[in-house]
Amino acid sequence: MILYDYILSPGCYKARLMAALTGLELTLRAVDFHPGAEHRGPELLALNPAGSIPILVDGDLVLTESAAILVYISGKAAPAWLGNGQPATNARIQQWLSFSARLTASLGGARLHEMLHRPGDIVALRAAGVTALRELEAALFEQRLKNEAFLVTDRPTIADIACFPYVALAPDGGVSLDAYPSIRLWMRAVRSLEGFIEMPGIHRLHELKPDPHGLPSSSEAVEE
Structure with a gap:
């Protein structure tokens, strides 16, 4: 199973992280995304005419x-990450997968603007990112009230992995996470x-950064 990968791409990181969490071995094929723009060259356009990465190839299957x-x-490796099979759970996972596209467009767009100088209205991108973060914070707060640390249930699903990278990297685009304690606790749970x-x-x-509730756990104190 081959992943066409760029180390700084949050989308590629999702695939690497999912594979690591499920114990699935990937063969990484590094792509010169910047400055080489290899993803827009003939080899990769033949796999993905959209000219984007990640690209996963497993035999005849190309995703x-x-x-x-x-x-x-x-x-393939750990179906429990897909949820419990209940219609409501499946629907909520799909909803967060769709939401993750908003994170990519807003927080991801701001990050590309700041790091790779991609064109874009940085004020509008950051504003859209803040709107998405506020929505995510509210949802995670509701989850905490149910003693559930993750987006859909009390255990992680692909929904968490889909949303995590662009949220964690929001500061790269000039969007602070300091105002979102539920998000910061969720990121701790993922980490x-x-x-x-x-x-x-x-x-x-x-x-x-310090725990939003004040004191680090004993395990974190040891690590520090």
Whole structure:
């Protein structure tokens, strides 16, 4: 199973993270996304005419959307990540997968503008990102009231992995996460998962800001 990968791409990171969390081995094929624009060259356009990454190739199967890649990896290696099979759970997961596209467009667009100088209205991108973060914060607060640490249930699903990277990297686009304690607690929960891996800009628990509730856990105190 080959992943056409760029180390700084949150979309590619979703696939790498999902594989790590489920124990699935991927063969990584590095793509010169910037400055080489290899994703728009003939080899990769033949796989994905949209000219985007990630691209996952497994035999004759080619997947070019990160949400589909998450479904495929978890379905092959750890189906529990797809939810409990109940219609309401399935629908909520799908809703968050759709929501993740808004994060990509807003927070991801602001990050590309700031890091790679991509054209865009940075004020509008940040405003859209803040709107999405407020929606996410409210939903996660409701989950906390039910003693559920993740977006859909009391255990992680592909919905969490779909939304996590662009939220965690929001500061790269000039959008602070300081005002969102429920989001910060959720990110801690994701980072604490067995098998969690890093990418540039997304680090392990010892790199986090102080717990929104004040005191670090004993395990975090040891790490620090």
